[in-house]
């Protein structure tokens with residue numbers, strides 16, 4: 021199914037301009053850095069990319085702002101984030117429109133992404149009164165041993181196109197309450213949403229009396245990101261994107277002994293056991309695999325199904341895949357919007373060619389859509405492919421809607437298949453057998469940072485730590501004690517005894 025006609029680029033440009041105007045953001049037009057829309061694949065505005073002097077100026081300003089911000093009491097820092105959350109509520113619709121224009125998300129998912137920003141602001145405001153250290157029992161009489169947490173410095177945030185605003189907010193809301201300042205290099209594919217977020221935060225800073233330079237924005241491609249990566253003034257580089265990017269960023273930051281927090285690619289799987297509620301599983305699988313046109317880091321890419329139910333489940337999925345409405349993400353009936361670029365579509369087609377050559381059987385989808393109406397855009401039917409084994413292409417992350425379906429006989433075999441990929445982000449099992457669920461969640465089960473039961477791999481909530489192992493980079497953001505990545509701890513020993521007692525019973529002098 022293809023939903024109704026696409027809007028024109030002129031209409032989308034006018035819509036983006038109106039949203040930016042409502043938010044108060046300005047677009048400096050006429051330069052060489054284009055903002056595009058995947059809805060038509062065409063350019064909307066020319067912007068200006070940051071040059072070397074812009075990076076230098078931003079880092080100097082953010083470092084200077086840090087010196088003030090770090091001594092502002094944390095609950096007062098929370099005031100800034102609370103105000104940001106209010107402004108996000110006020111401009112929810114404008115921001116969601118910009119996410120749809122620039123990342124191609126359907127309206128409901130774009131609104132969901134903005135809701136996630138609001139949720140992390142709430143979370144971070146609470147956190148601003150809970151940056152707890154602890155008191156540790158000292159072995160020495162008359163001594164107090166304590167752990168305290170202090171702001172870290174400038175945080176360089178490098179973000180991906182597919183969550184253009186949420187990932188920024190996970191990092192920024194938490195970093196700000198932790199007393200850090202932020203320099204943000206968004207994806208080159210999503211500069212307009214970045215301009216909007218930066219403006220809202222600047223307004224929140226003006227209104228709450230926070231230093232203007234608590235947040236700086238640098239538009240540009242990876243070269244701008246590389247400058248942040250290499251600059252010793254950036255205490256923490258929080259980089260979200262492909263494993264390729266992480267492999268470049270991680271060693272470069274480590275070479276200057278800086279800190280990095282890496283949130284990289286996934287190759288997420290769900291196991292469907294014979295006892296699974298298949299109605300629920302089908303819903304969970306289709307949202308996780310085809311939602312966001314397969315462009316979530318947590319997108320379901322592999323389905324490991326017990327052989328007793330593999331044929332019937334594949335049949336049901338084939339029927340649903342045949343009816344998924346593909347098209348204009350602003351159309352309320354659309355469930356699958358465009359891929360971000362035609363390059364992404366080429367990579368999807370290439371993966372489908374490879375998996376077929378490996379013996380895979382295409383059960384549904386995979387065809388390009390709307391090529392005549394929008395030749396520069398990349399609409400595709402999500403693809404469902406039955407495979408016998410995990411060949412190289414199955415073990416890679418292709419950032420597009422391809423779901424590979426594999427069979428298994430024993431749970432041990434399913435878990436081994438599940439973990440036999442380089443990535444370790446998200447995972448799930450559909451089962452009504454509690455023992456199976458517990459094995460999957462145990463130390464001998466899923467090796468991912470996220471492991472779910474009877475729900476798909478995508479759609480995490482704020483509050484739980486988000487991130488994964490192996491090629492996913494090991495970072496954790498947005499919940500639990502992920503805030504500790506944005507602070508430095510100090511151990512304090514205070515002697516109030518009047519005598520000098522050395523630890524471990526050492527005597528001296």
Ligand code: NAD
Nearest residue numbers: 179180181206207242245246261262265268283284285317
């Ligand atoms: P990408 O790696 O192409 O780019 C991500 C960002 O990194 C961009 O801002 C880019 O300019 C910058 N960059 C690229 N190379 C760099 C370098 N050498 N030094 C500094 N900066 C560099 O990723 P993308 O296509 O925008 O996003 C999709 C990828 O991101 C997928 O692999 C997806 O799984 C992953 N992702 C992961 C998470 C997570 O939380 N684990 C979240 C969203 C996306």
